[in-house]
Amino acid sequence: MYADTQNDITRQVVRVAQLLLAYGADSDLVEEISQRLGSALGLASVEISISSNSLVLTSLVHGRCITTTRRIREHGINMAIVCELQRICLLTEKGIYGLYEVRKRVARIEPKTYSAKYLVPMIGLSCASFCHLFGGDFSACLITFFASAVGMLVRLFIAKHHFNLLLNFSVTAFITTLIAQTGLLFDLSDTPKLPLAASVLMLVPGFPMINAISDMVKGHLNVGISRWGHATLLTLSSVIGITMAMQISGHFL
Incomplete structure (x- = not known):
């Protein structure tokens, strides 16, 4: 796997983790989805550390590590977004989505609120x-x-x-x-x-x-x-x- 590809995958995985935390998912679910999505996209392993207002994620491929940090800003509870991110992970594991589709789907996610x-x-x-x-x-x-x-x-x-x-x-x-x-x-x-x-x-x-x-x-x-x-x-x-x-x-x- 090329370094640029690992960078792109790591960015998408950490973005998913960031959204899960921001919209009310518990920490165990964030870890699970991040590791499963990273594995489905070709990463050898994903390690994630979660604190009260930030997360640190490290991806490993062929001995090469990339570590990135994201700040968490709460947006309120929204289980629709959490479910959509889980759905993206499941479809990626089944081979229906690749990196491009994951990036496109994640970018389209917007919270929907009742009038x-x-x-x-x-x-x-x-x-x-x-x-x-x-x-x-x-x-x-x-x-x-x-x-x-x-x-x-x-x-x-x-x-x-x-x-x-x-x-x-x-x-x-x-x-x-x-x-x-x-x-x-x-x-x-x-x-x-x-x-x-x-x-x-x-x-x-x-x-x-x-x-x-x-x-x-x-x-x-x-x-x-x-x-x-x-x-x-x-x-x-x-x-x-x-x-x-x-x-x-x-x-x-």
């Missing part, structure tokens, strides 16, 4: 459903729907302007909790406290916490602890926003 006009009411409906499961009456479910829907609008607006994610969660929790307290302040429901709990469930960082535990169990302690810390900070930011809103109204759960 706000669909996302906002669905978030409101899901939180209202939780309120119903908790035993809330119709008024409580209605309050939860509006509180979480408005909160999601605020969250999307802040994200669109690229503010810090911790600030985003704190402000969203604050506004959502303020609206959720209307049932308690104006005696609109027989279960007025349930909207306070149900409307902020959209802010629970469940996926990062699951990934953190998965990484730590599988031996990637540094990445797992980093992800756990990030999820904890998001939770703390939400708690700060909720507490501030409750202090303003003078009501506590």
Whole structure:
């Protein structure tokens, strides 16, 4: 294998690993896909080291090593992209894709997001459903729907302007909790406290916490602890926003 070919393959493998990490794949999956894709494209071996915000990948062919480093910038959870990268790896292993096809497919990958006009009411409906499961009456479910829907609008607006994610969660929790307290302040429901709990469930960082535990169990302690810390900070930011809103109204759960 020529040096230029090894360089090209290494760039594509590290790009795939970079995208997997950026869009929420756990570290074990990143290692597996990188090694399988590199092997399918002709590399003798692929060694990868993952940290909280970067990765280092080394490829080996006929005793010649190439090492490259990439910085990881999180783009949010997107399992569609993770699945597409796995599909590219599988088709490469079957011999359907070569280096050119892999490069072309990876370059075409773009995150697809739902429109706000669909996302906002669905978030409101899901939180209202939780309120119903908790035993809330119709008024409580209605309050939860509006509180979480408005909160999601605020969250999307802040994200669109690229503010810090911790600030985003704190402000969203604050506004959502303020609206959720209307049932308690104006005696609109027989279960007025349930909207306070149900409307902020959209802010629970469940996926990062699951990934953190998965990484730590599988031996990637540094990445797992980093992800756990990030999820904890998001939770703390939400708690700060909720507490501030409750202090303003003078009501506590």
